[in-house]
Each structure stands twice: as C-alpha cells, then as structure tokens.
C-alpha cells in the first residue's frame with residue numbers, strides 16, 4: 001500500500017476553493033515574452049487555473065508578468081498566490097505597503113492567497129501569522145493566507161495562532177527526489193488540518209527525469225519521466241505541484257501529467273527513492 005490513499009482527482013482543495021492539481025511557478029524567468037505565452041496557453045487549455053508568484057521574483061517583474069496574463073485571460077480564471085518577504089512582518093506599515101505594491105503590480109484588488117515566503121527569524125511564528133492575518137485578511141487584500149518553508153513545528157504553531165482565518169497552505173520543496181520529510185512529518189499534519197501542500201521545485205529543475213527508477217517506470221507506463229514525477233506528487237491528497245516553465249513544449253509535457261494515475265505498485269516503487 002502507498003503511504004497515502006491515492007487521490008485520483010485533478011482538482012485539489014485550497015480553503016473553500018478548488019484548484020487544478022498542477023499550477024505554474026514564475027521564479028527565474030529568463031524570457032518574459034515566452035513565459036507570458038506559456039502561462040496564457042496553460043490557462044486557456046482550461047487544465048491549469050493557478051499561478052504562483054512572489055514579490056521577490058525578478059524584484060516584482062514576475063508579479064507584473066502575472067498581471068499581464070490576468071488581463072489577457074480574465075482575472076476570474078486564475079487562483080493567484082503571491083508571497084511577502086518575511087522582514088515585511090516587522091512593522092504593520094511595511095507589511096501593508098509591500099502587499100499593496102504586490103497588488104498594484106498584479107493589477108488586482110484582491111489576491112487569492114498570500115504566503116509568508118519563509119519564517120522570519122527572531123519573531124515568534126504566532127506573531128508573524130497574526131500580523132499577516134490582520135493586514136492581509138483584515139484589510140481585504142487577500143482571500144486566504146498561508147505559509148511557505150515552514151517545518152511541521154512551525155506549521156503547527158501557525159495553525160493555532162490565527163484569530164479567525166485559517167492557514168490553508170504550506171508551500172515547500174517537495175519532489176520525488178526530495179520527499180521524505182514532507183511525507184513523514186509535514187503531509188500527515190497538513191492532512192489532519194485541511195492544509196494544502198504546494199510542492200515547489202517538483203522537477204528539481206529537470207533532474208527528476210534522470211533518475212533510473214523514474215525513467216524505468218515512465219517507459220513501463222508509456223509516459224515521460226517528467227510526467228511520472230509530477231503524477232507521483234498529485235497522487236497525494238491535498239498536494240498541488242507548481243512546476244515552472246516558459247517553454248510551450250515543456251508545458252504540454254507538464255499538462256500530460258494530469259488525467260491518469262500511476263498504479264499503487266509504481267507509487268510504492270517511487271517511495272523507495274529520494275531523500
């Protein structure tokens with residue numbers, strides 16, 4: 001039996017919404033035009049409806065690009081996640097200014113989800129989360145709040161800290177090659193608390209396709225190694241994978257990771273690899 005019951009659906013809950021099991025990231029974009037085209041194509045297929053960005057990415061230019069995509073495809077078609085830099089949390093004024101700047105770059109009045117990009121050293125997690133809740137939710141800038149790069153103890157503290165909003169997401173590094181801690185510690189806690197895990201660097205920047213076990217399974221099931229690596233992640237309940245691509249061929253390969261599932265045997269085989 002795999003470690004978790006296989007989730008056969010290509011829609012995943014985030015708070016009271018559902019999003020596609022694969023969303024797209026926007027870190028380290030090299031060619032904004034190509035990235036724009038790939039993101040628009042992804043949304044227009046109807047297969048992808050969530051995009052991940054951050055004030056940090058390209059120093060705001062990734063948010064601006066996502067803003068352009070939203071204007072092209074229609075704001076209502078995309079669940080947008082962005083992230084504030086942790087040190088913004090040091091003052092309410094700074095936090096509000098940073099969030100308003102993100103919204104301005106995105107060209108939206110409200111973002112769907114705002115995450116703390118990583119925990120701020122020197123401030124209790126509970127205080128960080130309360131500050132984000134007060135400004136992001138309290139002032140209507142975000143529909144949901146969450147965290148990123150929080151370990152299981154930090155997530156647990158965050159879950160208990162909010163006044164009335166829920167922590168709906170922890171976005172962490174999770175791939176078939178980097179899986180143990182997530183599967184042993186974080187995902188069980190997330191599942192008990194209705195927290196969705198957004199899996200970042202799910203392709204290890206392409207390296208997943210080189211692993212012999214991933215390749216062998218891909219050959220056996222008639223899919224590509226990239227598709228096997230992503231399918232492994234989305235077969236987990238409450239896991240959304242957010243690969244990044246600015247290449248439409250790569251995008252089509254990524255989209256082909258949905259609509260089918262690895263067998264339980266194949267998932268178990270993959271559970272034996274990775275750190």
Ligand SMILES: NC(=O)c1ccc[n+]([C@@H]2O[C@H](COP(=O)([O-])OP(=O)(O)OC[C@H]3O[C@@H](n4cnc5c(N)ncnc54)[C@H](OP(=O)(O)O)[C@@H]3O)[C@@H](O)[C@H]2O)c1
Pocket residue numbers: 024025026027028052053117148149171172199200201202203204205206226242243244245246247249250251253254
């Ligand atoms: N919260 C955080 O701290 C954090 C940290 C890291 C990342 N993230 C988010 O997660 C997203 C994804 O993570 P990531 O960008 O680190 O890594 P990734 O998605 O594992 O890898 C992206 C790289 O893989 C390439 N690629 C995409 N599809 C491919 C395919 N089908 N075949 C071969 N190569 C392919 C991309 O190049 P092409 O563009 O040329 O296709 C890109 O260079 C980021 O963009 C960001 O939104 C969040």
